[in-house]
């Protein structure tokens with residue numbers, strides 16, 4: 001089958017479009033014919049050997065996809081060949097077929113198109129888990145989103161608005177901030193220009209600071225953001241797209257009685273697949289109500305899918321990038 005293939009751990013530049021054996025489903029697994037797959041930042045990290053879960057070459061990267069169930073492994077019930085589903089097996093989705101444990105399979109509404117379906121599950125699953133379960137974001141609170149025009153960033157804006165928060169979006173270009181505004185952000189901060197981020201956040205919150213910070217960027221931005229947090233605030237540690245893991249000062253945690261809160265949707269999904277399914281059902285309700293709608297930055301075909309990975313690595317992606325695998 002055709003796939004984007006990582007033949008050796010090295011760089012996204014080493015990926016090739018090639019052939020891999022078509023997988024077959026084992027016990028508790030399903031085989032899915034992939035219609036579309038979306039990118040998540042770890043898809044860039046895995047071929048570089050920088051992600052906590054490593055693939056063994058040769059493998060196809062790709063954490064999530066949408067498609068049609070093509071075969072069932074032993075012991076699988078409640079799903080049939082021909083069903084429209086989304087899956088997030090964490091690896092293997094940039095290929096014509098992927099195998100997924102049935103635990104991470106989600107039936108799709110008939111009216112959801114493949115591109116939307118491919119971009120939906122992991123991203124909105126992460127933001128609901130982050131904002132609701134971990135951050136306990138409340139209506140009226142100030143939510144600061146870093147990397148706000150990225151895949152998780154734009155979703156966090158939508159999630160924050162759906163929960164009644166006031167959303168402050170921080171991103172590196174005015175074009176990216178325009179996408180944040182279109183998703184409903186109340187305040188826009190270009191953190192590549194102008195005064196330091198913490199001063200801009202304080203100014204936007206009458207000097208109080210952000211109640212919840214959604215930080216998928218890390219590095220210096222985290223260091224600045226924690227200095228802009230309100231008393232009793234929650235800083236959600238989502239990821240380190242900037243490439244460096246921040247060392248955050250314990251005195252700030254003490255003085256403002258703040259909480260540093262880890263969010264690991266993959267670990268949560270592995271431990272609590274039922275809660276993950278509830279999460280998806282609630283997000284689909286929000287989607288039906290028009291509160292969530294993935295911003296698709298660009299759609300690529302499989303032959304050009306490596307360009308999508310390069311765009312994400314090079315900080316050029318806006319919203320979700322999707323690879324259309326078959327019609």
Ligand SMILES: NC(=O)c1ccc[n+]([C@@H]2O[C@H](COP(=O)([O-])OP(=O)(O)OC[C@H]3O[C@@H](n4cnc5c(N)ncnc54)[C@H](OP(=O)(O)O)[C@@H]3O)[C@@H](O)[C@H]2O)c1
Nearest residue numbers: 041147150151152171172216238239240241242263264265
């Ligand atoms: N903890 C979890 O459960 C979980 C779940 C999903 C994703 N994540 C993590 O969250 C992070 C973001 O994922 P994503 O899929 O939203 O990625 P994305 O779409 O590429 O967005 C990341 C954003 O980070 C900013 N950024 C700053 N410095 C960057 C750099 N040097 N290279 C690339 N981007 C940079 C960019 O915004 P600006 O240009 O505006 O700064 C970019 O839009 C990743 O670290 C990912 O592993 C964690």
